[in-house]
Amino acid sequence: MALLNIQNLSVDFKTAGGLFRAVDSVDIACERGEILSIVGESGSGKSVSMLALMGLLPWTAQITADKMEFDGKDLGRMSRRERRKIIGKDISMIFQEPISSLNPCFTVGFQIGEVLKLHLGMDRATRRKRSIELLDLVGIPAPETRLSAFPHQLSGGMNQRVMIAMALAGDPKLLIADEPTTALDVTIQAQILELLVSLQREKQMALILITHDMGVVAETAERVQVQYAGQRVEEQPVLDLFEAPHHPYTSALLAALPERAVGRKLPSIPGVVPGQFDRPTGCLFAPRCSFVKPDCHKGVKRQPAELGHALCNHPIASSGSKTSAAGGAA
Amino acid sequence: MSKPVVFGQNLSRYYEVSGGVFKKPGLVKALDGASFTLEPGKTLAVVGESGCGKSTLARLVSMIEPPSGGTLEIDGKPAVVGSVEHRKTVQIVFQNPFGSLNPRHKVGTILEEPLRLNTDMDAQARRKRAEETMERVGLRLEHYERYPHMFSGGQRQRIAIARALMLNPRVLVLDEPVSALDLSIQAQVLNLLADLQDELGLAYMFISHDLSVVKHIANEVMVMYLGKVVEAGKTTDLFEKPRHPYTAALLSATPKADPAKKSHRIMLTGELPSPLNPPKGCAFNPRCAYATEECRRSAPKLEAVGVTQVACFHPLG
Ligand SMILES: Nc1ncnc2c1ncn2[C@@H]1O[C@H](COP(=O)(O)OP(=O)(O)OP(=O)(O)O)[C@@H](O)[C@H]1O
Ligand SMILES: Nc1ncnc2c1ncn2[C@@H]1O[C@H](COP(=O)(O)OP(=O)(O)OP(=O)(O)O)[C@@H](O)[C@H]1O
Ligand SMILES: [Mg+2]
């Protein structure tokens, strides 16, 4: 049984202009000890779907799901108290904005200590010892002296590592890492990823890695889920995804890699993600898709696993060649 | 070669920090003697370890903070913190797009603020300019009335870039401008930055940890370690033949976007140095595979080795 099993999750925000669908019928499953990566367009609901799982969205968010199970327990039916025991301990999250998720008024040592006190009930001396260990683990130099530092006194990358230390404090079964290494340079990034992968191997910690860095995805993830405009548009094992993307969006995304660039200009996808007021009927990617056909504006269907679960009427069969409308359905 | 817009020599910035209740205050040499020029139409990339002083350098160049030492010249004249003239010339896009956008202001207000403070444009002209700029960076006009918290990380970064463009600057200091963006928007933003540079002859100081991006857009690269420049040179030269062991480690640690290839990383060992208590001699020596007695005793100066500038007693061949 999967450690995490979310089915048909949708999140709507109440806005001045009406409801805005940020997450649209998304399934997310993650096995014990698995590394799943979620990639995709900025604003495609990657963070919001995870925040929904964590119960951290504001009241303006309406969350619906057919299933939201963790470790065999139904998170949707749980009382707030029961849920709080799991969130932050068994499921923890490294947030995308380290600065805004650390409290500027408290020292780093105090904030890590709070997690240890709340979830593990450690006494003061043990907390201090464990805090130093944790900071050391994430590669912060002179951890004893950093305990008394306030977030603004540390560099962006150090704050990010403090966040990671806090997320690891409760020994989570599932770690959700939302852009965990964005502010870090590559040698530290390599060290942090190595650390996360070793926790995954040794403690069977499952890891959901949200990142825009396809290099990190290629080197770390086992399975990749691609999101666009709130929807899951493709999902494949990592090797297959890089070799043979089936959704035109995935294919365009990979083409934008600077490493694959020829010349000064990078191939980019024309247009912008649909907004609240111009959400197309049918396939949401159709207005930007170079393979668009008339039927794409009417509706869109989900392809089988061999075609990467692509949410696309005309998936790319293998690099270069396109299946016909009929072939795609076969 | 065109005349530099910005010229920095031996720039440094020190901070005093309390060492806890019973310890005496320490001095963090966040930036310790960096020299560089920014030329119209050219991009200088700054790369290096987290905490090596990149953002500090960015704040000095955009005159948010005065340097503790060294000189900074704009168009051949000493730079002045707070000068409107200089603010118009050099604009910065901050590393953390959320922290730098006022959550209580609408996007329109945020974009027009630099115009209100530094120009005498009327409300209509300001709005027009804001809308043009929003279009330019791929924001939608309906976003004008929204607040920053309603945007995703990537969208917020575009707001920050739009704001920096409002005053028609000649120099942009870009502190990790694309690290929060997805690939297709990264491509759009990099293309946009390239277009702006071609059209307006902008000079860029481009801070990034993504070496594949740096390789793509920078003319020159400056590699920093613990407040000091350890290697500097043309992008092609530096990527082809890194001379400093740290540069070599950086290049090898960059993940390749190809799961079929196993990368051969030079894993750095040893403790990360504390900027409060930097190692004696070369700051990189505790993590360097080639370190000798000499490296532990004295600090190497930045000198020409082949075609790049390197601060190392044992540059790689
Ligand atoms: N509180 C909110 N009110 C209204 N809309 C919101 C709110 N929070 C997020 N959104 C919208 O929900 C959508 C999804 O946002 P989300 O932060 O999940 O994107 P993301 O995929 O994580 O993007 P990025 O890669 O840029 O971090 C965006 O369009 C965003 O503007
Ligand atoms: N206001 C301050 N007071 C004390 N120390 C500071 C201050 N600002 C920065 N520092 C210290 O100066 C050093 C350089 O910080 P800076 O933010 O310039 O690093 P950076 O290279 O931008 O790192 P990152 O890649 O993580 O953003 C760090 O050790 C940091 O802790
Ligand atoms: Mg996000």
Ligand SMILES: [Mg+2]
């Ligand atoms: Mg910085």
